[in-house]
Amino acid sequence: MAKEVYVDENECTGCELCVDSLPEVFEMTSDGVSRVHDPKGAPAEKIQEVIDSCPAECIHWKE
Numbered sequence: 001m002a003k004e005v006y007v008d009e010n011e012c013t014g015c016e017l018c019v020d021s022l023p024e025v026f027e028m029t030s031d032g033v034s035r036v037h038d039p040k041g042a043p044a045e046k047i048q049e050v051i052d053s054c055p056a057e058c059i060h061w062k063e
């Protein structure tokens with residue numbers, strides 16, 4: 001099965017970095033945290049770059 005990205009909303013600080021970097025994949029919720037709205041919205045390499053730069057390290061792959 002292809003890996004799919006998700007945000008651990010309990011750890012997200014709401015810095016909006018991921019949303020600024022890849023709005024095709026991430027969006028802010030009304031709770032002020034990020035969530036994935038389209039896991040196929042960008043190539044895996046681009047998503048990995050955002051995973052690596054998330055200051056809260058709360059974006060992960062699930063298999």
Ligand code: SF4
Nearest residue numbers: 012013015016018054
């Ligand atoms: S980069 Fe990380 S901490 Fe910042 S909004 Fe996105 S998921 Fe949350």
